Amino acid sequence: MNRKLYDKLIFELSRPGRHGADLPSYNYSHSACTLPEGLLRETAPELPEVDEPTVVRHYTNSSTNNFGVDTGFYPLGSCTMKYNPKVDEAAVADAAVENLHPAQPADSVQGALKIYRTLEKALAEVGGMAEFSLNPFAGAHGEYTGLMVIRRYFLGKGDETRTRVLVPDSAHGTNPASAAMAGFEVVEVKSLADGTVDIDDLAGKLDSTVAALMMTNPNTVGMFEKGIPQIASLVHDAGALLYYDGANLNPMLGIARPGDMGFDVMHINLHKTFATPHGGGGPGAGPVGVRAGLEQYLPNPRVVEDAEGKLTVECGNEAFGRVSSWLGNYTVYIKALAYILTMGAEGLAWVGPLATLNANYVKESLKDLYLLPIDGPCKHEFVFDGLIDKSGGVTTLNVAKRLLDYGFHAPTIYFPLLFHESLMVEPTETESPETLDAFIEAMRAIAHEAKENPEFVKNAPYDTPVSHPDEDKAALEPCLTYAELMEPR
Amino acid sequence: MNSHRYLPHTGEDIARMLRCCGVTAVDDLYADVPPQLRLAKGYDLPQGMSEPELRGYFAALGRLNREMACFAGAGFYRHYTPSAVTSILSRSEFATAYTPYQPEISQGTLQYIFEYQSMMCALTGMEVSNASIYDGATATAEAVNMAVASARRRKRVLLSATVAPAVAQVLATYASGAGIVIEVIPEDRGTTSIPEMEKMLGAGDVAAVVLSQPNYYGIVEDYSGVADKIHAAKALMILNSHASPLGVLRTPAEWGADIACGEAQSLGMPLNYGGPGLGYLCCRKSLMRKLPGRVVGATTDREGRRCFVLTLQAREQHIRRQKATSNICSNQGIMTLHAAAYLSLMGAEGLRKVNELSSAAAHSLAEGLVATGAFALRYPERPFLNEFVLDIAAPLTADEVIASAAAAGIVAGVKLDGSSILVAATEMCTPEDINRYVELFKPARK
Amino acid sequence: MSNIYYLPSHEYIRVEGAEGYVGISEYAASQLGVVTYVDTPEEGDTFAAGEDFGAVESRKAASDLFMPVDAEVLEVNDELVDNPRLLNNAPLEAWILKVRIEDPSQLDGLMDQKAYDEFVAAQQH
Structure with missing residues (x-):
């Protein structure tokens, strides 16, 4: 990427009378x-x-201000920034969906519907679920959808007392926000020192008012919740359901199914585990899977297969x-399916182990300089609580910004909230040992800089x-449009 | 292991890394996973495909799809996508970036979102736009949540019967979770009944009124004076529109709306069997703090250079958790670049032409189809832009119309009920396409 | 100042007759970053003691505000809308709401200045 800012806005390149598109001159x-x-x-x-x-050059130059997975290593914890395969884009073109209207007759879109069903089944296999709906647009949207399935399930049973959802205090912010949107009261469950769910605290909070416990496994500090069999029986014994936030599914590929x-x-999150590009924030996809017995509650519309194998789009009651x-x-589904078919059963089974190996390798190579609050094998990611030697006053934010100078994206910082100086690293399986070594070297160099010349680190980045x-200033005097930018202040 | 092209590790690499981790096998790193949970056998999925095989697989699926002349709309329209837009979107610096949380290395993303926000404000006349919601329906649901949040205790929301059913259904779903009561304002010959709306407002406790423009039937409603009535009841006016017609129609701000929202797929985004499109959400500045989702703002860096950052983040789920305005995190991201690049290329003039061509195509088609005698405009007295409802003369049915058009390579429209269809046209419908459609239903000359 | 009372969540109410001024304590203000926005209710809104009535936002944090006693909002400090940083500079002067106190006996359940100072000192350990 560029070191020099390309600073124009498209509005500033505008000249009256110019245009960038021609339209047909049909005689209707x-x-x-x-x-x-x-x-x-x-x-x-x-x-x-x-x-x-001018438009093409503007956006091309603007793109050089950006850093993507194709630019370099992106160890952003909880975001699974793995390589986005290029053939997946070609598959979208091959699938010929570009000009299909979503309301056109089902027999003219059998290819598109087959993609939906095939991906749905593949995800059910990987998730160990009975059925999926692919409709949700993103992870948080999937959480909301899953919680609404749970809500519908209890209302269907005539059980209106289950108004609460339990969420570990280490959870992604979307979990409590989604539960609130679905109309549940959110109750936090405490974590133990190793970041896993405090089962005693959980047991004390489980009663007939609880609809579900939401969990990420591995959790947000990268630890496998080894108490999960016990947690599952506690939750089920209380008549509640167990919700799996798939944000951290990647290390489980080839190992275990939710x-x-x-x-x-x-x-x-297809844009995490199944390698579809993040697009600077979207579009993603957050398919929702359910165990047998809950399929009928999945959202409309559904893709349904008839006895002859013909697919239609229908709404259930x-x-x-x-x-x-x-x-x-x-198009996100097509890319995810292309990824699954490219990896195949065997390739997918290597994803989890290699993601975990990469994370442990980086962790072990840095834990003499960065504070590891939770020792032991992590899964796909781990958290440092800042530098061990904090004498120079260099913070996690400073380290993150200095990393940019070394040509790496920053890790996730100040999340999870369990530690003051959280710095969460997720390397993913598509990074080579050489890339990891270069990152380790940069992190070590920064740790030394933090000791020798802390002010220099605090003022980073430079390049x-x-x-x-x-x-x-941005928050105090919000300026959100070009028109506002042009107003005299 | 058999190496895979996305996985760089050789056997030697793995051995070296395992030594560094102090274990002898990758499995040792999973010692904490209870054995009974371990995947006993491999996934029941096919073996991996090579690139040529994969291309062949999807090409075969592609052959099961049939591209047709498209006269379906209902919120999703086939407009032209300039090649330059596709090319710009393929820049992998944009496509493979995450949410711009590190502004120092994300100015590309932040800049285009800022441009997008500016353009959506220009289209809607509003002061503030966010960086997108998933689609037009969820954007409308978020608009309602926003209105209810700012109305505090009022929980009734009035929804016009002329708003698209899919939007109404998503709204009903979101409302059921949030404890919002949605009440439908009846329609009067295809438009919102304003006297009924007034009566319902009179009952009090209304947080917002949701209207659409053009409405589901393609009708351009006259909302003169409506905002005043809504505001007099201390409620907010939410106007749902697809984006392209905003290039020519009176803007939501000019109608007096407080929140403008809807689907922006009509800004040249390919149909892609329904997604990704782009939900936009704009509002007046007084509602800025209730606006869900990401927002980009201008600021300066330490050298005084103008730059852009994500701002007003205190509203968002990663900070406010269950008290956030919304749970939205990932949004439609790069589709905002699609909108910005499209609107840059088209300009106001291009957008006007797109709407004029679409309107001319739709009116030509309506005239032609009505002249066959097989169809009648359901709302002949109501003005429309590029979409309209046709009643089908018995014994012909909607299913038969759709089937016989499909046999001729034409998507006739969207079925409304057994004897009516919703038909749309755009600049992608050639006079020949229109002629072919009309010819299908001309009475046989004997 | 004997007419000021605090909640453990660091809101104060300064009592003047049947009315009170609600804001955040100096300690709370010192713990926040630069305040960028104060979310306030409207005049005429009523709240029960302990109910949240708004929030103070800094760039990357938000803290809910809780009502010390049952009260009706008489006035919102508009100056804070234009200049939220006043809350950082002089929190005791920069009250957020002027309220009518519904039940003065509820004040007895709050901390007075001395009790609050001790509470804060204990928190800092």
């Missing part, structure tokens, strides 16, 4: 309708006027409702397009 039998004046906008929208080469661990409902206009982010943006 009827001219455009003339809507009454009162229904039309008073002035044209203030959009830029730019020619095509369904076999006793989870009843789960979601999977028992579904809890609907979470999307159509069937979700379709990035911008440095130390004033975020307080």
Whole structure:
């Protein structure tokens, strides 16, 4: 990526009279309708006027201010920034869905529907679930969908007393937020010193008002919840369901399935475990899987197979409702399926072990310089609580920013909230030992810099397009559009 | 192990790394997984495919899909995607980046989101836009949550019967979780009944009124004076629109709306069998702090350079957890770049032409189909832009119309009920396509 | 100051007759980063003691605000909307809400200045 900022906005390249697209000059039998004046906008929208080469060059230059997985190592904990295969994009083109309207007759979209069903079945196999709905658009949307399935399940049984959802204090912020959106009261469950769920605390909180316990396994500190068989029976004995947040599914590939661990409902982030690109924040996909007996509650619409193998799109009566206009982010499914088919059964089974090996390798190579609050084998990620030697006052934020100078993306910082100086590293399985060695070397160099010249580290980064943006100013005087930027202040 | 092209590790690498970890086998790193939970046999999935095999697999599936001349809409429209947009989106610096949490190395993403926000505000007339919601339906549900959050104790929300059913269903789902009561304002010949709305507002406790423009039937409703009535009841006006027509129609802000939301797929995004599209959500500045999702703001760095950061983050789930305005984290990301690049290329003039062509195509088709005698406009007195409802003359049924059009390579529209369809046209419908569609239903000349 | 009372969540209420001024303590203000926004209710809203009535936001944190006693909001300090940093500078002057106290006997359940100072000192250990 660039070290020099390309700082233009497309609006600043605008010149009256230019345009970047041509449209057909068809002669229709009827001219455009003339809507009454009162229904039309008073002035044209203030959009830029730019020619095509200028637009292309603008965004190309702007892209060089960015860092992606294709640029370099992206050890962002809990985000699973693995390599995004290029053939997956080609598969989208091959599948010929680009011009399919979601409401066109089912017999003209059998290929598209077959992709949906095939992926649904593959995810059910990997998750150990009976059935999936692919409709949710993202991980948090999947959580919401899964919780609504649970809500519908209890209401269907006439049980209206289960109004609470238990969430470990180490959970991703989306867990409590999703539970609240689904209408549940959120109750936190404590963690033990090693980051795993405090089973005594859990047992004390389980009663007939609890609908579900949401868990990530491995949890957000990268530890496997080894008490899971006991947790599952406690939850089920209390009549509640167990929800699996699939954000950390990657290290479990080839090792164990959430369904076999006793989870009843789960979601999977296709943009994490199944290698679809994050796109600077989306589009993702958060398919939701359920164990047998809960299928009928999955959201509408559903892809259904008839006796002759013909696929149709239908709505069921028992579904809890609907979470999307159509069937979700379709092209993301194609990429995820392409990834699964490329890896195959054997390749997928290597994903978890190698992701775990990579994480442990980095952890072991740095734990003499960075504080490891939880020792022992981690899974796909681990957390340092800042530097061991904090005498120079160098914080996790400083380390993260200095890493940018070394050409690496920063790890996740200040999450989980269990530690003050959390720095969470997730290398993923697609990184070579050489890349990991280079990262380890950079982290070690920073630890030494922090001792020798702490001020230098605190002022990092130096080699990035911008440095130390004033975020307080951004929040105090929000300037959110070009029009606002042009207003005199 | 058999090496895989995405997995760099050789046997030697693994051995060296295991030594560093102080264990002898990768399995040792999973000693904490109870043996009874371990995957007993491999996954019941096929063996891995090579690239050529994979391409062949998807090409075969592709042959089971049939691309047709598209006259279906219902919120998703086939507009042209300029090649430059596709090319820009393929930049892997954009595509393979995560959410821009590190502004120093994410100015590319932050910049385009800022441009997107600016353009959506230009289209809607609103002051603030977020960095997207999943789709038009979820954006509308979030708009309702936002309105209810700012109304504090009022929980009734009025929804016009002319809003698309899929949007209404998603809204009902979200409302059921949030304890919001949705009540439907009846329609009057295809438009929202304003007298009914007033009556319902009169009963009090209304947090918001949800209307759409153009509405589900393609009708451009006249909302003159409606905002005043809604505001007099201390409720907020939420206006759902697909984005492209905003290039020509009176803006949500001009109608007096407080929140503008909807589906932006019509900004040249491929149909892709329904996704990804893009949900947009814009509002007045007074509601900015209740706006869910990510927002990008301008600031300066330590050298005084203008730059962009994610801002107003205190509203979001990673900070507020169960008290956040929404649980949204990942959104539609790079689709905002699609919108920004598309709107840059089109400009206001291009967008106007797209709407004029679409409107001309739709009116030509409506005229032609009605002239066959097999169809009648259901709402002839109501103005429309590029979408309209046709009643089908018996004995012909909607299913038969759709089937016979499909046999001729045409998606006739979206079935509304047994004897009516919703038909849309865009600049992608050629005069020949329209002619073919009309010819299908001309009475046989004998 | 004998007319000021505190909650363990660091809100104060300064009592003037049947009315009170609600804000956050100096200790709480010192623990927040730069305050970027204060989320407030509207005039006329009523709250029960212990109910949350708003939030104080800094760039990357948000703290809920709790009402010390049953109260009706009489006035919102608009100055804080324009300049939230006042809360950092002088929290005792920069009250957030002026309220009507519904039940003065509830004040007895709150900490007075001395008890609060001890409470804060204990927290810092």
